[in-house]
Amino acid sequence: MDPARALRLIAYHLERTGAATYRVRAFRRAAAVAEEAGIDELRRRAAVGALTDLPGIGRTTAEVIGQALADRDPDYLVELTERDAPELTRGQRLRAALRGDCHTHSDWSDGGSPIEEMAATAAELGHEWIVLTDHSPRLTIANGLSAERLRAQLAVLAELNRRVAPFRVLSGIEVDILADGRLDQREDLLAELDVVVASVHSVLRMPEREMTDRMVTAVANPHVDVLGHCTGRIVTGRGRPESTFDAKEVFQACAEHGVAVEINSRPERLDPPRRLLRLAVELGCRFAIDSDAHAPGQLSWLGYGCQRAEECGVSADQVINTRSADDLLALLSPSGRR
Incomplete structure (x- = not known):
């Protein structure tokens, strides 16, 4: 999964369920930073543990990026997706x-x-x-x-x-x-x-x-x-x-x-x-x-x-x-x- 897309999906699920605006913005900002850096730069930084040196990338967003780079659905995205599954059997x-x-x-x-x-x-x-x-x-x-x-x-x-x-x-x-x-x-x-x-x-x-x-x-x-x-x-x-x-x-x-x-x-x-x-x-x-x-x-x-x-x-x-x-x-x- 593309890291920037994973971060945007997390922001989407946070927003849909009414999470605090600052949390949503943090993931959207991290997505923009990841997109600007590019896959090659993200891989290089992930290899040496330097993702958090990028502005707007913290521990949680770095973990999401690392798991996406490893071709894994990020744990946090999976958790949010399961939690956000709507109970709308009608309609x-x-x-x-x-x-x-x-x-x-x-x-x-x-x-x-x-x-x-x-x-x-x-x-x-x-x-x-x-x-x-x-x-x-x-x-x-x-x-x-x-x-x-x-x-x-x-x-x-x-x-x-x-x-x-x-x-x-x-x-x-x-x-x-x-x-x-x-x-x-x-x-x-x-x-x-x-x-x-x-x-x-x-x-x-x-x-x-x-x-x-x-x-x-x-x-x-x-x-x-x-x-x-x-x-x-x-x-x-x-x-x-x-x-x-x-x-x-x-x-x-x-x-x-x-x-x-x-x-x-x-x-x-x-x-x-x-x-x-x-x-x-x-x-x-x-x-x-x-x-x-x-x-x-x-x-x-x-x-x-x-x-x-x-x-x-x-x-x-x-x-x-x-x-x-x-x-x-x-x-x-x-x-x-x-």
Whole structure:
């Protein structure tokens, strides 16, 4: 096994299971150092016990490198892989049908890794594509993208896609739904993006009627493709209660306008709750099962959403990310929404 890949896999499993960020970064930094040094230099240093003289290589990472150089699966990687084996016996059929992920973040906003690293991990997981959906400008705590930064990101994606083909990174945004239902980005820029996920991130305790009007207004915007984590709830730690709105009215608007209801797979969100997910199924909505990944190790969280989707009667043909990238874009076009 390539030592740098072994170190990245360890970082991936640490990240997936919620390990401290400094531990994840230590292994990613060690992977970058190992890659820069090259196999020959690593072998030379390993032979004389000098791996730890490299910056960012400590005792544990040196042991991983040594075992990889000896054509062994590193002990620490084996341990993490076994510990990380998910107990997701349900949802596997739907998970196998997914071809991409409509909601991911990079270090351009509040994600922890470069776009290319997110793409490489997604490809290793078997994805054909991901949509990059960094935050919009008013979410300053998440380093949201101004119009100028979003346009610069589009240029970066054009170049990146030439290098990572046939894998594709589709352009997108997680745009804030403002209090009056308007979207937090210029309409002309939203029109250029492949996929727009619209989410409520502020004033989550708005009265029910006002919140309903806010969400329906956003869903009716022709640029919106996915309604993100609709209740805004947090189910771990101190938690956060659901926003209150007329779910039937909101989901009917989604069905009418061809907007997918997101099944958010983040373990702290698992949004929408099952009762609302079943309602959306009854009303004939489309769905997007998304990781909302802010780091490479979180891209595999899709299984949590798939499990809940199958429990609530969501079929593969109702899920927009079971399609190829080209078929997805056709589905989200004005003619595909009708």
